[in-house]
Amino acid sequence: MPDIDPLTTDWQDDEVAVMHHLRDWAVAFEELDRHLGVWMGMSTTDANALGQVLWAEQAGEPLSPARLARQIGMTSGATSVLVDRLETAGHVTRHRESTDRRRVTLRATAAARAANEAFLALAGREIAGALRESDPTELRAALRFLARMTTAATAANTRLAARRSGGSTTATAH
Structure with missing residues (x-):
């Protein structure tokens, strides 16, 4: 994954829209x-x-x-x-x-499962409908994208937790 400074990067409209x-x-x-x-x-x-x-x-x-x-x-x-x-x-x-x-x-x-199923x-x-109307290719692309985003967020969280606990960090303050 490339190391990109989020504060100095010129973001494309689609990238901003995705984050929103x-x-x-x-x-x-x-x-x-x-x-x-x-x-x-x-x-x-x-x-x-x-x-x-x-x-x-x-x-x-x-x-x-x-x-x-x-x-x-x-x-x-x-x-x-x-x-x-x-x-x-x-x-x-x-x-x-x-x-x-x-x-x-x-x-x-069983009671909690039944209440959750009723909910x-x-x-x-609507969520089930949105998933069902999605093309399988679109879903696979979304899975790959969300996996990358989850990996990136997990790496950031790990780095922040290490910093909070006094561990080393490669991030620098701006």
């Missing part, structure tokens, strides 16, 4: 999380966490509390409190599924 659309998608998706929270009677943070648990479980890769903490950007202690809240509310359960009985995974309850039946129609 990515921001708009992030904002709209966050609003959906807020609506899910209202739908299920929980905070947006809890709804986001439950969504992460549901998506991981659906992908066949249930989350550990530590992995959930990394995905939602919370400390392990704060995530433990959050998981306790979700468990008390009947939305998730902790499981010891592997041969290492110390390893805990999180699973959504998606109402809220997911």
Whole structure:
């Protein structure tokens, strides 16, 4: 990936438009999380966490509390409190599924899955329609682009976290 100074680069109109659309998608998706929270009677943070648990479980890769903490950007202690809240509310359960009985995974309850499915039946129609009307070539190009953007953002986040914790950084202040 080329090392480009974002402050001195002359950006093309399409590049700027893409960044604006990515921001708009992030904002709209966050609003959906807020609506899910209202739908299920929980905070947006809890709804986001439950969504992460549901998506991981659906992908066949249930989350550990530590992995959930990394995905939602919370400390392990704060995530433990959050998981306790979700468990008390009947939305998730902790499981010891592997041969290492110390390893805990999180699973959504049947009630949480049913409530999420009811929400998606109402809220997911437009997104499902937009995906279905997309040409497979367009989707593959979007996947490649989003993978590059995610890799770039992850590298920036890693560099910033190292800087915050006193590690070395190659970035210079402007």
